[in-house]
Amino acid sequence: MTQDRPIVIGAGLAGLMTALHLAPMPVLVLARAPLGEAAASAWAQGGVAAAVGPDDDPARHLQDTLAAGDGLCDAAIAARILGAAPDTIAALLRRGVAFDRAGDGRFALGLEAAHSRHRILHAAGDGTGAEIMRALIAAVRRTPSITVLEHTEARRLLVEDGRIRGVLVAGPHGAMTLPAGRVVLASGGIGGLFAHTTNPPQAWGQGLLLAARAGAALADLEFVQFHPTALATGTDPLPLISEAVRGEGALLIDETGSRFLADSPGAELGPRDVVARGIFRHLAAGHQVFLDARQALGDRFAKRFPAIAAACRDAGLDPATQPIPVTPAAHFHMGGVAVDAVGRSSVAGLWACGETASTGLHGANRLASNSLLEAATCACWVAGDVAATPAVRLRPLAEGRLPPLPDPAVVRPILWRHVGLLRDAEGLRAALRALLPLAAGGGPASDPATLGLMLAVAALRREESRGAHARSDFPTHGAGRARRLTLNLAEAMQAAAGLADPVVLRA
Incomplete structure (x- = not known):
């Protein structure tokens, strides 16, 4: 039998913090590129939102977050994450992050849109993400229980009897199957699905696609922040x-x-x-x-x-x-893998953390600088639950067939034109007609097109405008629509196949 060592897919803030919190438990981290490269975390400029100022408190931070979320935040989850913010900042300081200070030694707190207080901590001016990643990478390299496989990309999650059993990866030496009964998705957002984005081009939503193909439910896919x-x-x-x-x-x-x-x-x-x-x-x-x-x-x-x-x-x-x-430009995804308070997905043995997850913190529209806070805070809770989940006895797995290297190039203009800042039913159905053959084709565009198709279906189902989701044919809030919507791959493909009949696409 094979050792059941947890695998973390992704080496940004969420992935590295999860691995660090798991120490001294042995953990394997999969990174598409060398540590510090191709991770959106290192590009973050705005900072980390936390109620640490003398005129601030978590209740005010929560009020601002709920207002920005436009009726769709999970208030209990948001209160828990925001209430933990001071402890998260303390944890980052212990890891070696050097936040900017004012002349009196206090944190130099900035102001961003929709915040009622100066509560944004920065590091190196607009280099907050890079400074956090510098500190975490150094901490990871000092931690012997963490093994990092660089230049290694997860292509499929392997599922047996409804639970995770391994990961099929593409590495420097070709395909490899890694047995694992506990996997954490921390692979970032979906900005690379759009023609104009601030995200690394590799960030097209691989983690969401992996989860969807494994049978997991995704939530609030229509909410893309530009x-x-x-x-x-x-x-x-x-x-x-x-x-x-x-x-x-x-x-x-x-x-x-x-x-x-x-x-x-x-x-x-x-x-x-x-x-x-x-x-x-x-x-x-x-x-x-x-x-x-x-x-x-x-x-x-x-x-x-x-x-x-x-x-x-x-x-x-x-x-x-x-x-x-x-x-x-496409910047952040409020949707993601539907998870509970400790990051568990609907598939046994699969967790999600950071932008890959949909925790309910952001609702329909993320409050500025809450994302780094969410990733760092939830990583602790995810790691705690992974560590508390008993290991399973794993048998060696046969080498799987490696799908083609994903390429979203042909998908990006379709999503930008029809699933961008302003949407309507005609455009969304046009997106489905263009994406469906690409998704079914099995080529390099198949995986990105499949995820794009799920976004379009979700946007069609939400017949209202709320937060970052704007429908020109439904310009106001819909009665009774202040609820989160989940979707799995089978439901999305069935809806897309029936796109000629708009009734099929209604929630």
Whole structure:
């Protein structure tokens, strides 16, 4: 029989924190690239939200989170995660994370959209994610119980009798089957499914696809957050211009210098979905949109936001003297693998953590900087439950047939056009018609198209506009629709096959 060593799929913040919390239990971490590369965590600029200021408390943080979530947050889960935030910050400090401090030694707390208090902790200015990953990678390398397989990608979860039995991976030496009765998915989000994204291009939702093919339920797939301000340079992916820049007073203007969102709720610091759609509509009307930090920051820009300043310089821009061209881009997924309070999915032996999971914290629209907090906090609870779950006796598994290397290239324009910032039934059904043959084709586009198809079905089922999900044919909240929706792969494929009959696609 084979040792039942837990496997963590993904080496970002959620995956590494889970592995560290499992120590000294032996654990195997699968990383598609060398540690620190291809993980969205390292790209995070905004910071970690936590009620640690003298004028703040978890109740206020919860109130802001519930308001942003637009009626779909799980209030109990949100209260638990936000209440644990000070302990999570303390845990990150113990791991060696150096958060920015003010002159008096206290945390230098920033403000972001829809927060009622300054509660965003940063590190290295706009390099928060990189600093956290630096510290965690060093901690992982010091921990002998953690084995990291770099350049190794999970392609399928192996299931027998309704529970996880192993992982089929592609590594430097080809296909390999790893027996395991306990697997944690921590592989990030789905931004790479869209033509314009701030995420690493490899982050197209592999963890969700693995879970779906294993029979797990997914939740709230329709809620994709499009960041309002990506640097409009035409690169792929687009560099992010953190919301913290607007928190410092930068303004959104068009080519005439007009603040076209000045009269909308919150103006530049309104909810992300409102700001993103406002920019999208203004661009669609033929305007250009810029983020103007000249008055608010000027020569201080490069010191406060060194990474953003460097990205601007690479594009031939000086944010101290020039407005920055911006556009919305796919940024964060509120949906994911449906999990309970300790990260368990609907499949025995399978957990999810971080952006891959749908915990109920974010609801219909994530509050800024709650994502790093969620990943770091839930990793502790996931690890505790994995450790408390008895190991199973595993038999060696036969080598499985490796599916093709996934390539979302043909899927990305379909999702951007039809499942993007503004949706309607006609466009969503057009997406299904385009995605269905790709999903069934078995080629490189099959896995990304299958997940894209599930997103489109979920968006069709939610016949209302709520949070980040905007339907032009259902522009208001629907009566009785303030509930989370789950979907499995079989249901999605059946619905897609019946797309010619809209009735089939209703919840």
